[in-house]
Amino acid sequence: xxxxxxxxxxxxxxxxxxxxxxxxxxxxxxxxxxxxxxxxxxxxxxxxxxxxxxxxxxxxxxxxxxxxxxxxxxxxxxxxxxxxxxxxxxxxxxxxxxxxxxxxxxxxxxxxxxxxxxxxxxxxxxxxxxxxxxxxxxxxxxxxxxxxxxxxxxxxxxxxxxxxxxxxxxxxxxxxxxxxxxxxxxxxxxxxxxxxxxxxxxxxxxxxxxxxxxxxxxxxxxxxxxxxxxxxxxxxxxxxxxxxxxxxxxxxxxxxxxxxxxxxxxxxxxxxxxxxxxxxxxxxxxxxxxxxxxxxxxxxxxxxxxxxxxxxxxxxxxxxxxxxxxxxxxxxxxxxxxxxxxxxxxxxxxxxxxxxxxxxxxxxxxxxxxxxxxxxxxxxxxxxxxxxxxxxxxxxxxxxxxxxxxxxxxxxxxxxxxxxxxxxxxxxxxxxxxxxxxxxxxxxxxxxxxxxxxxxxxxxxxxxxxxxxxxxxxxxxxxxxxxxxxxxxxxxxxxxxxxxxxxxxxxxxxxxxxxxxxxxxxxxxxxxxxxxxxxxxxxxxxxxxxxxxxxxxxxxxxxxxxxxxxxxxxxxxxxxxxxxxxxxxxxxxxxxxxxxxxxxxxxxxxxxxxxxxxxxxxxxxxxxxxxxxxxxxxxxxxxxxxxxx
Amino acid sequence: xxxxxxxxxxxxxxxxxxxxxxxxxxxxxxxxxxxxxxxxxxxxxxxxxxxxxxxxxxxxxxxxxxxxxxxxxxxxxxxxxxxxxxxxxxxxxxxxxxxxxxxxxxxxxxxxxxxxxxxxxxxxxxxxxxxxxxxxxxxxxxxxxxxxxxxxxxxxxxxxxxxxxxxxxxxxxxxxxxxxxxxxxxxxxxxxxxxxxxxxxxxxxxxxxxxxxxxxxxxxxxxxxxxxxxxxxxxxxxxxxxxxxxxxxxxxxxxxxxxxxxxxxxxxxxxxxxxxxxxxxxxxxxxxxxxxxxxxxxxxxxxxxxxxxxxxxxxxxxxxxxxxxxxxxxxxxxxxxxxxxxxxxxxxxx
Ligand code: SF4
Numbered sequence: 001x002x003x004x005x006x007x008x009x010x011x012x013x014x015x016x017x018x019x020x021x022x023x024x025x026x027x028x029x030x031x032x033x034x035x036x037x038x039x040x041x042x043x044x045x046x047x048x049x050x051x052x053x054x055x056x057x058x059x060x061x062x063x064x065x066x067x068x069x070x071x072x073x074x075x076x077x078x079x080x081x082x083x084x085x086x087x088x089x090x091x092x093x094x095x096x097x098x099x100x101x102x103x104x105x106x107x108x109x110x111x112x113x114x115x116x117x118x119x120x121x122x123x124x125x126x127x128x129x130x131x132x133x134x135x136x137x138x139x140x141x142x143x144x145x146x147x148x149x150x151x152x153x154x155x156x157x158x159x160x161x162x163x164x165x166x167x168x169x170x171x172x173x174x175x176x177x178x179x180x181x182x183x184x185x186x187x188x189x190x191x192x193x194x195x196x197x198x199x200x201x202x203x204x205x206x207x208x209x210x211x212x213x214x215x216x217x218x219x220x221x222x223x224x225x226x227x228x229x230x231x232x233x234x235x236x237x238x239x240x241x242x243x244x245x246x247x248x249x250x251x252x253x254x255x256x257x258x259x260x261x262x263x264x265x266x267x268x269x270x271x272x273x274x275x276x277x278x279x280x281x282x283x284x285x286x287x288x289x290x291x292x293x294x295x296x297x298x299x300x301x302x303x304x305x306x307x308x309x310x311x312x313x314x315x316x317x318x319x320x321x322x323x324x325x326x327x328x329x330x331x332x333x334x335x336x337x338x339x340x341x342x343x344x345x346x347x348x349x350x351x352x353x354x355x356x357x358x359x360x361x362x363x364x365x366x367x368x369x370x371x372x373x374x375x376x377x378x379x380x381x382x383x384x385x386x387x388x389x390x391x392x393x394x395x396x397x398x399x400x401x402x403x404x405x406x407x408x409x410x411x412x413x414x415x416x417x418x419x420x421x422x423x424x425x426x427x428x429x430x431x432x433x434x435x436x437x438x439x440x441x442x443x444x445x446x447x448x449x450x451x452x453x454x455x456x457x458x459x460x461x462x463x464x465x466x467x468x469x470x471x472x473x474x475x476x477x478x479x480x481x482x483x484x485x486x487x488x489x490x491x492x493x494x495x496x497x498x499x500x501x502x503x504x505x506x507x508x509x510x511x512x513x514x515x516x517x518x519x520x521x522x523x524x525x526x527x528x529x530x531x532x533x534x535x536x537x538x539x540x541x542x543x544x545x546x547x548x549x550x551x552x553x554x555x556x557x558x559x560x561x562x563x564x565x566x567x568x569x570x571x572x573x574x575x576x577x578x579x580x581x582x583x584x585x586x587x588x589x590x591x592x593x594x595x596x597x598x599x600x601x602x603x604x605x606x607x608x609x610x611x612x613x614x615x616x617x618x619x620x621x622x623x624x625x626x627x628x629x630x631x632x633x634x635x636x637x638x639x640x641x642x643x644x645x
Numbered sequence: 646x647x648x649x650x651x652x653x654x655x656x657x658x659x660x661x662x663x664x665x666x667x668x669x670x671x672x673x674x675x676x677x678x679x680x681x682x683x684x685x686x687x688x689x690x691x692x693x694x695x696x697x698x699x700x701x702x703x704x705x706x707x708x709x710x711x712x713x714x715x716x717x718x719x720x721x722x723x724x725x726x727x728x729x730x731x732x733x734x735x736x737x738x739x740x741x742x743x744x745x746x747x748x749x750x751x752x753x754x755x756x757x758x759x760x761x762x763x764x765x766x767x768x769x770x771x772x773x774x775x776x777x778x779x780x781x782x783x784x785x786x787x788x789x790x791x792x793x794x795x796x797x798x799x800x801x802x803x804x805x806x807x808x809x810x811x812x813x814x815x816x817x818x819x820x821x822x823x824x825x826x827x828x829x830x831x832x833x834x835x836x837x838x839x840x841x842x843x844x845x846x847x848x849x850x851x852x853x854x855x856x857x858x859x860x861x862x863x864x865x866x867x868x869x870x871x872x873x874x875x876x877x878x879x880x881x882x883x884x885x886x887x888x889x890x891x892x893x894x895x896x897x898x899x900x901x902x903x904x905x906x907x908x909x910x911x912x913x914x915x916x917x918x919x920x921x922x923x924x925x926x927x928x929x930x931x932x933x934x935x936x937x938x939x940x941x942x943x944x945x946x947x948x949x950x951x952x953x954x955x956x957x958x959x960x961x962x963x964x965x966x967x968x969x970x971x972x973x974x975x976x977x978x979x980x981x982x983x984x985x986x987x988x989x990x991x992x993x994x995x
Contacts, residue, residue, distance in 0.1 A: 138699050140925070140978065142970035144933035144946075148955040149963045154707045229824045234938050236826050237952050256830045256941065259845070263834045270827035322887075375895055407901025420896035424914045424988055433910070434900045482819075485900055595797035 013014065032286040035279045042276065049092035060430035073519035074198040087268050090338050091244035094269075097247050101162045101240070105227035106220060108166025113173025114216060118204055120174065121181025131178070142170040143229065151239050158231075158240050159381060165230050171351055173219050180215040214287065216626070221284030225277040231275050248273050289536055290322065321348035321388075322525050323372070323410075328385035329397075330367045330376065332596075340383070341367045341596040343549035347630035351492065354526040356536040356557075359546035365529050366415075368546070369495050371395075372527075373410055374402040408438050415498040417478035421470035427481055428466030431488060438489035453484040458514060476507035490522075497529045512538060533572065537561065544567050548594050548604035551623060555630030565640050567609045603635070611636045660779030686982050694975040701971055702754065705964045706747045721986050723879060758964040762954075773947065777850060777969065778944035782858075783939070784894070784931045786866040791927060798874065798921060799881025803889070803916075804908055813878065820875025826937040829868035833941075846943040860964035861944075869938045880923050884916030914988060921984050928977040932970050 027033060120131035147164050154160040159277075165486065234240045235249030243250070248269045255265030330342035342364040349355045359449070370376050370393060371388055385547055386564045387394040390409060406412075415418045431453065432446040441449065447466075453461035457480040462599065470478065479499060486494050496515065500508035519526055528539055537557065538542050544554040551565040564570040571589040591608035594600060602617035603609065609616065615635055623633040634640075725733075741749070752758065759769035798817070802810040838846030843864055849857035887895060889912050897911055934949035943949070947966050952960040 115994055137697055137700060140974055140976060141701065142929055142932050142934050142967060144950050145970050146950045148936065149705055149967055150708060152955040152960050152963050155958065233824060233826055236937065237940055239955055251671045251829060254886050259830065259833055261837060266827065266834065273824055273827065274822045281818065281821060312656060373899055375899055403901065404659050408901050412899035413898065414892065414896050416892065418870065419892040422893045422897065422911050433902060433906060437901055474723055609687050
C-alpha cells in the first residue's frame with residue numbers, strides 16, 4: 001500500500017494565498033521575473049530618457065544627411081525617419097508619455113473599481129444593486145468615442161482623456177472584485193470577526209482585501225494592456241501629443257505616412273506596443289497561475305491501459321456473473337502526485353440482481369461505479385484491475401468501444417437528475433436522441449417511444465413532460481425522466497448512483513418502488529450506490545460495504561443485517577436495529593472516515609474500532625471468507641460470530 | 646450514518662452544484678411565459694437605454710460648460726461685432742442657464758435634431774446619416790468574421806487540444822495584444838504595397854461598384870476583427886471546456902449519445918451562450934476600433950467623423966456620434982437578450 005507519496009492536502013483544498021507567499025511563488029517563475037524586469041526597464045527609460053535625450057522632444061528635424069537612414073549598428077540602431085530623427089531615441093523618449101497615460105488610467109480603474117467592487121460584494125443589498133446598475137450603464141457606453149468627446153473639450157489633455165478612459169473601463173474591475181468578494185463574505189471567519197465586534201471597514205481592509213488582491217493584480221494587468229492600446233491609439237490619431245513630441249502611437253502614424261517609401265518605420269513602435277501588452281498580459285497570467293498553484297491542473301479524463309492487477313484478489317471472473325470487478329484501483333492526479341480513492345475493490349453482480357454498494361462519503365463508491373462506464377470525472381483513472389462484462393474487460397476498452405456499451409448494455413442514473421439534463425433542450429428532444437441512438441428508428445417512431453418510456457416511469461402526462469425544459473420539472477419528475485432515459489437502450493445493468501438522495505422522503509419511496517417494479521418486469525440488474533442502509537434493506541439482495549477505498553464486508557442482505565462480521569457494519573446497524581432509513585441518524589461511530597491519501601497502515605478502521613488491538617495496525621488486513629458467499633476484512637471477525645446486530 | 650449528500654468523486658475533483666428548483670411549471674404555459682419575459686426584457690432594456698442616453702447627454706453638457714472657449718465667439722470670429730456675437734449667442738441658446746440649454750437640446754434631440762455642426766453648419770443628423778451605412782457595413786462585416794473564425798478557433802482549440810490547440814491559443818493572445826491601427830498599417834504594407842492585391846485606402850460605395858466596395862472593405866474588416874476573433878475564440882473555448890466537463894454531458898455520454906452530437910448539439914449550445922453573452926461588449930469594442938481603422942483607411946464613416954470632430958472641437962457633431970453609437974449598442978444588447986432567451990430557457994429577467 002503506497003500512501004506515502006499522496007499529498008496530505010488532498011485534491012480538494014486550496015489554501016488562501018497570502019501576499020508574501022504569492023510574491024515568492026511569482027518570483028520563482030522565470031517568465032514572471034523576465035516580465036517584471038522588462039517593466040522596470042521601461043519605467044527607468046521613462047524617467048531617464050527625456051532628461052538624457054532632452055533635445056529629442058522638441059526636435060522637428062534630425063541631421064539632414066541621415067534622412068530615412070537604414071538601421072545600422074553604428075549610427076542609428078533602428079534607423080531614422082523622414083526628417084532624419086533617430087527612431088530608437090524617439091521610442092525611448094516616448095516611453096514616458098505612454099507610461100504616464102497607462103498609469104493614469106490604471107490608477108483611476110483601481111480607485112473606482114476596488115472600493116465599489118468591495119462594497120458591492122461585501123454589503124450586498126441595495127449598495128450592490130446600485131453599483132451593479134451603474135457599472136452596467138458605464139459598460140453600455142461607446143468608450144472611445146466618449147473619450148474623443150472629452151478630448152474635443154480638453155484638447156491634448158492626456159490627463160482628461162485617460163481619466164475618462166479609466167472611468168469607462170472600471171466596470172471590468174468592479175465586477176471582478178465583486179465576484180471574488182462574494183464567496184469570502186460568507187465564510188465563517190468573517191462572521192467570526194464580525195461577531196467579535198470589529199468594524200466593517202476594518203474587516204474589509206484586514207480580511208477581505210488580502211484575499212482578493214490576486215484577482216485585482218490579474219485584472220490590473222489586463223486593464224493596463226487595454227489602456228496602453230487606447231493611449232497609443234489616441235496618440236496615433238494625433239489627439240494626445242502635439243507634434244513633434246514623440247509617442248509610440250504617433251510614430252506608427254508617421255510611419256503610415258511613408259508606408260510606400262519606407263515600410264520599415266511602422267515596425268519598431270508597433271512591435272514595442274504589442275510586446276509591452278503581451279508582457280502585461282503574461283504577468284497577469286503568471287500571477288493567476290501562482291495564485292492557483294495549489295489547484296490540480298485539469299487533465300482530461302483518460303483511461304490508462306491496465307498494467308497489472310494489484311491487490312489481494314486477482315482471480316478470474318465469476319462465470320455466472322453479469323459484471324465482475326476484480327482488484328480495481330482508481331487514482332486521481334494532483335500536481336504529479338497520485339491519490340488513490342479506490343483500492344483493490346472486487347465484487348460480482350448476477351443477472352437481475354440488485355447489489356448495494358454502501359459506504360460513507362469519501363469511501364470510493366461513486367468512483368468505483370463511474371469507472372465501470374469509463375466516466376471518471378476530472379483526472380481520475382483506473383490504475384489497475386479488471387471490469388469483466390459480457391466477456392470483455394471494460395477497463396481495457398477505448399473510449400470509442402466503451403461508447404458502444406454505455407446506455408445500451410449499462411446505463412447510469414445519476415445522483416442529481418436535474419443537472420444531468422441539458423438545460424437548453426426540451427426533455428422530449430433529449431430522450432429522442434438517445435432512443436434513436438440505440439434503436440435506429442424514424443423521428444416519429446422515436447417520439448412515440450419516448451412517450452412510451454415516460455409512461456413506463458409512471459409520469460401522468462408524458463406529452464407535457466416531453467415538451468418541458470429540465471428546470472420546469474420537480475426533482476421527483478426529473479428522476480423519473482432520468483430513469484426513462486436509462487431504460488431507453490434496454491440495458492442489462494443499471495448503475496443508480498444515490499438515486500434518491502436529492503429527493504424528499506415521500507418521493508424517495510416512490511422512486512424506489514418504481515425501480516423495483518421496473519426491475520421485476522425487465523429482469524435487469526441494478527448496482528445501487530447509497531449511503532443509506534434503509535435503501536439497502538428495501539432494495540438489495542446483496543450488499544458490498546466500502547470503507548476508505550476498500551471492501552470491508554460483503555454478503556447477502558439477511559446475514560449481513562442479522563450478524564454483521566465487521567465492527568464498522570455492526571456499529572452502524574446497531575444504531576439502526578431495524579434497518580430503518582437512517583439518513584437522519586447521528587453518526588453511530590465516533591470519528592470520521594480517513595480521507596483518500598491519509599489512509600493509515602494496517603486496518604483503516606482501527607482508530608474508530610472498539611475491538612482494535614495492536615496487531616490491527618501491523619499490515620494489510622486481508623478480506624477473508626466468513627461463511628457462505630460472505631467476506632469480511634477484520635482480524636477479529638470471529639469475535640462477532642453469532643452475535644446479533 | 647451521517648447525513649451526507651456529497652460523494653467521494655465530487656470531493657475528488659468533480660464539481661456538482663445543487664440548485665434548489667422551483668416547483669414544476671405546467672408545460673402548456675411555457676409559451677406565454679416566454680412572451681411575458683420578452684416584453685419585460687424589452688421594457689427593461691428600453692428604460693436602461695433612456696437612462697443611458699440621458700447620462701451621456703448630461704455628461705456632454707457638463708463637459709461643454711467646462712469648456713474655456715465660447716462657441717459663439719468662435720463662430721463670429723475676431724472680426725465680428727458685439728451685436729453679431731450676441732445674436733449668435735442667442736441663436737445657440739448660450740444666453741440661457743445650463744439646465745435650460747440642456748432642456749432645449751434634449752427636446753430637439755428627441756425630435757431627431759441634434760443641431761448643426763460647428764465647422765460645416767450642416768445638420769448633425771444628416772452628417773451622421775450619410776456616414777452611418779459605411780460604419781455599419783464595416784462593423785457588421787467584422788462581427789460576422791469575428792463570430793465565424795472565433796467560434797471555429799475556440800471549438801477546435803477545446804476539442805483538439807494538443808499542438809493545434811496551443812497554436813490557436815497563442816494566436817488568440819496575439820490578437821489581444823496587437824492594436825488594430827497598427828495591424829491595419831501592416832496589412833496595407835503587405836497586401837496593398839508589396840502585393841498590390843487590394844487598394845491601400847479609400848472607400849467605394851456599393852452603389853458605385855459592388856465589387857470595389859467589397860475590395861475596399863477587406864483589409865479594414867480584417868484589421869478590425871482581430872480583437873473580436875480573439876475574444877470570441879476565448880469565450881468559445883472556455884465555454885466548450887466547461888460544457889464538456891458538466892454533469893449533463895457526463896450523463897449524455899453515459900447514455901451513449903454520440904461524441905459528434907455531444908460536441909455539436911450539447912456542448913456547443915452551452916458555449917454559444919457564453920459567446921452571445923459577450924456580443925454587446927464585442928459590438929462596443931468594434932465600434933471603438935472603427936474609430937482607428939476608419940482613420941487609417943480613410944473610410945468616411947462615423948469613426949473618422951468623430952476623430953475629425955474631436956480635432957476641430959466640433960462638440961455637437963461628436964455628441965451626435967456618441968448618441969448614435971449608444972443607440973446601436975442598446976439595439977445589439979436587446980437582440981442579444983432575445984437570442985439568449987431563445988437558447989437558454991432558464992434565463993430569468995433579474
Ligand atoms: S482489524 Fe482490528 S481494527 Fe480493523 S476492524 Fe477488525 S478489529 Fe477493528
